[in-house]
Structure formats: C-alpha cells, structure tokens
Amino acid sequence: MSEIIHEVATLTSKGQITLPKSIRQALGVDTGGRVAFDLRGGEVVVTRAEAAHEDPAIGAFLGLLEGDIRAGRHVQFLPEDLARAMLANAGHAVDLDESIEGEVAL
Incomplete structure (x- = not known):
C-alpha cells in the first residue's frame, strides 16, 4: 500500500501553486519536470507526466x-x-x- 501524504499549498493571484517537496519527491519530479492534473469526481489527481516526444x-x-x-x-x-x-x-x-x-x- 502506498504511503499517504497530505500537504497544503496556497494558490497565488496568478493561479499558481508550488508543489510541496514531499509531493515532488514522491512523484520523482524536479526542476523542469512535468506534472499532469486530472479532475476525478471533485478531486484533483496529480501525476508525473512523461514527455510524449522527447528528442x-x-x-x-x-x-x-x-x-x-x-x-x-x-x-x-x-x-x-x-x-x-x-x-x-x-x-x-x-x-x-x-x-x-x-x-x-x-
């Protein structure tokens, strides 16, 4: 079973958030990394996005x-x-x- 991580981020006036360090680490993303957002029944699921056409x-x-x-x-x-x-x-x-x-x- 996966570890449950609960973090809270603040939305800026530009609609931006900073992914908390524990979430970035769990997803394996770093500077320049891409994440995907999926809305599922009122919840947002964040996953690491793989590059589709990486050169x-x-x-x-x-x-x-x-x-x-x-x-x-x-x-x-x-x-x-x-x-x-x-x-x-x-x-x-x-x-x-x-x-x-x-x-x-x-």
Whole structure:
C-alpha cells in the first residue's frame, strides 16, 4: 500500500501553486519536470507526466547544461546567429510532425 501524504499549498493571484517537496519527491519530479492534473469526481489527481516526444539530442544537451550549472560552470556566450535564432523561436509552438523542406545536414 502506498504511503499517504497530505500537504497544503496556497494558490497565488496568478493561479499558481508550488508543489510541496514531499509531493515532488514522491512523484520523482524536479526542476523542469512535468506534472499532469486530472479532475476525478471533485478531486484533483496529480501525476508525473512523461514527455510524449522527447528528442534524445535535446535531452542530452540539456543534461550537459544542467551538469555545468550544478558544477558552477556557466555558459559565457552563444554564437550570435544561434542566440538570434533561439530568441526568434522562443515561445513558438512546434509541430514535430511538420515536413522539413530543403536539405538537412546532420
């Protein structure tokens, strides 16, 4: 039988809550982790959400960045064209099934 954990969180004016540490630990989620909310008969059930289309290259890159940040090493700069492209695409929805036009170099 699973352990019962009871925690209370406060809703902010923006409709946000902080998941208590014991809940994050029980779900196995950390910074950047995703959770799903299901409404079942007046109760909200929170579960860890698995990434549907996780790109292994991006995951590896983010893992390297996380390791550097945890070790106190910080990215000093990005190539200007990469930084511009990242800023131009920040916040845009991505269709992973969209066809790619032109040549692709890997």
